[in-house]
Amino acid sequence: MADVEHGQGWLNHIVLPLIQEFPQAMPSLVLGVLRRLITAEAVSDRMMVHLKTFNQK
Secondary structure (H helix, E strand, O other), rough: OOHHHHHHHHHHHHHHHHHHHHHHHHHHHHHHHHHHHHHHHHHHHHHHHHHHHHHHO
């Protein structure tokens, strides 16, 4: 997971300049962020299942 400073830097130095220069790219950027969040959720869920199983042994 990204920390707050990393996320803020990414937003300020990559995402916002891209949207300012290429506003038509916003839907693709939003889709990319959504896919990243879905992937992070799946990884976290899988890790939680694994940790619960590990803890029960």
